Amino acid sequence: MDSEVGLWLRKRFLKPIETKRAYKVGGQEEEEEQQQQQPLSPAARLFHEPNFNVYNIAIMGWKTKMCPEVVKGNLVHTLLKHPRFSSLQVTDENGEMKWVHTRVDLDMHVIVPDVNPNMDSPDQSVEDYISDLSKTHIDKSQPLWDVHILNLKTSNAESTSIFRIHHSLGDGTSLISLLLACTRQTADPEALPTIPVKKQKKQHKEDNSNTWKLLKWFVGFWWVVKLFWNTFIDVFMFMLTALFLKDTDTPIKEPPGLEFTPRRFVYRIVSLDDMKLIKNAMNMTINDVALGITQAGLSCYLNRRYGEQSTEKEEGATSRKVYLPEKIRLRSTLYINIRPSAGIQALADMMKKNTEAKWGNKIGYVLLPFTIAIRDDPLDYIHEAKATIDRKKNSLEAIFTFYIAELVVKIFGIKWASALYHRIITHTTMCFTNLAGPLEEIGFYGHPMAFLPPSCYGELHSLVVMFQSYINKMTIVLSVDEGTIPDPHRLCDDIVESLKLVKDAVVERGLVKENQEHK
Template identity: 45%
Template structure:
């Protein structure tokens, strides 16, 4: 879809001014958001200080630099539970042996002082590992350690990593919780990479528990074409061939129509189209708090696959179905408490901003080999967005949530919407710079109900420096939305990590329980359907 202005109707400057005026519709967003987290300014460096450093310096990609704009200072938080207490020295040695060989984990992000272009660069530096490994001393006698860990993670959302060192930290909490014997939080600035590239890099530090010499492997998605348009050779008459090409032509038209609609909805959402008011959305004049709250729930991946087989859909369809069911339970409960029993959830606009990785992952094996050979492999941010409609309703059959997700997702799969949103963002970046593109990137999550992401984890149980891993729950801080849901698989488990502004969702643990309860109801409905077929 061509998005360039027509020379006959608009000049480039007038076209940019018109879009800028439309963006000013949401200019009050920056004032409303009002986060008090201090944004650290990039270090200034002179080109004349060190010519060798200048030669090695690499510019940050536009998307990576956009993550440094005010109110868009995003960090990736990888919450990991361990089966044994963490030996800090052993973990420190493993991180130094593997991860520090990656250039982005051993480079500063600096801004040139002379050219005044506002562009930032990666500059290699010597890393003091002790500055990045943080072991807080927390007294937890006769205290709920689960709440202590959640509070510690929430406090991380109010701070930043010092710009005078590479933008990552590894926090160690050696206290037993109901989830694990110890917990660690890997905090990484989003400018270093997206979820897929960071997951591959993180797994390069691990080995399988069954074989300490083997690297983890990621599941390979097999694409199955369920539509069989081919005909047997003895039936390929002229009419059957015409019918076959006619169907393909119709599918092509449908494909491009879906793409145009998805791009239009993305732009409309960025400019004016906002979701209906609900407990998950903000009102005008709402003052954002300085903290985000976090919770996570783990369920069986085998049970997810069982539901997938019974409903003839994908794992993502089941995950989205569980999300819709959990949100429906929470919203209906909140409205019942408030006495608004005449509320009709079917009429509300509720959408998820699904973040999609557009670049194939390098792979754990390939990345580990390149790190061992000291080859500089740079993977940054290459992400698109899918605006996914969520059904908020109370179904008598819980499997209807999964069916609704499958219907919507099948349409999204036959579209280039996510790829086009990436190029729309690049177009805004070209004409409006980092600030304009960051404003667009902030508007989309602000106008939708929640942000969602899915990261594939290893198939086997893994360990790092002799520490077996129990679960991994990736999430974010600083993302401009009221609620986020991140999903990550690991071995035979699937973890939902839920993050929310504490002023919007005061009872986040209740929402986490709603995810588990919804999963159990859908699983029971799938079992009932299987029993009915057997009878």
């Protein structure tokens, strides 16, 4: 960053750096001390088990070079206001882990490596740097988070930052919300980002006839019956998976000990408008479309991998001939935050006004079956995804799996809970997540954001697929074990190509109205 721009940023945005933070809750300093000595929740302690040492990362692309001094100065007044980000996780003499407030040395948390701005392949260098991060862990003698700033121009951004946060500090949804609460809209520096909310269905005029009341009662009764039945089946399958039910050994199924291997992170930025076009044309949700194109891309990728292993393959045939075995069982774990989200406004108020906001790890698991097959009609993948998601929406699986883990912790201890989830994850194949992001451009104190792909490492699956929206973009990011998936860029391209095939099919069949194409 040139000196004039750097000087302007410092004058406009930089605030004095404080190394000691003191605030009062309800006017009593003792309450803060008591709050800082709270024990870690069972879920937070679970992420300190050797096979669950998971880190969340947020790869943020920026439209300008980043000024590290501006970042440091404002982290003090935003992120460090959250007690989890200025606390150590200390084990006492009884073996119990507690949060203990500490002074934060920002030079240990904001890392700016020396990079050559004239290197041949900056995109590959950034990808390699993030991959190398997954080989390391943050020392427990300091709060378990850091941010790495790479002032290196890539094809999608002028600079890149990587926030790395240990999963014990909070679940992924809460952490992304907290980071977004540190940002503001570029068009209005005082306004927080706006996240899309689910639209409420229009209520029709009430009919008080006896026939209508009877119909409503029957529909409600049938919904409750399906809810209990689906929940029973899902919890039963969860227990079978914990005991012995495994996914098919496909080329992307992880080998034992994967949690200790480094990861490769690759991503593609596609048009969110294309996904909305499909959503509107087929009367579905963005999540349905995301899951559908992921199923299509995985099917294509696995068919190619099986074809490469086949002794009967012909030159050029792997993209046309079906090599997939029949009845592949491939499931994804879907992490559901069963605690109502605090929201960006509540987290911003917490950092600015020292108010309270809901926080922590309160996660339930959903086992999401994927359809792996080669379909002649690309829209079949979307229809199958919608059927799967609609069924899972009518189930209390996430709540029950959370309380099953809580019960195991209380009766048998954290080691048994760790063993339970280790079996669940190693008996499934992948992890899938779709997150909604800001509707308008945002920035962090003078640095406008270009894109935002979150991910994680320390995960036991060989493949983690995440979708993250931002304005009119959707970022597809993969976290993979290269020993299992040596060509992640190819898999990412298969998912992107599946989106194109589905969109083309929707347009060719006239399912899109003219006024929908640009919505």
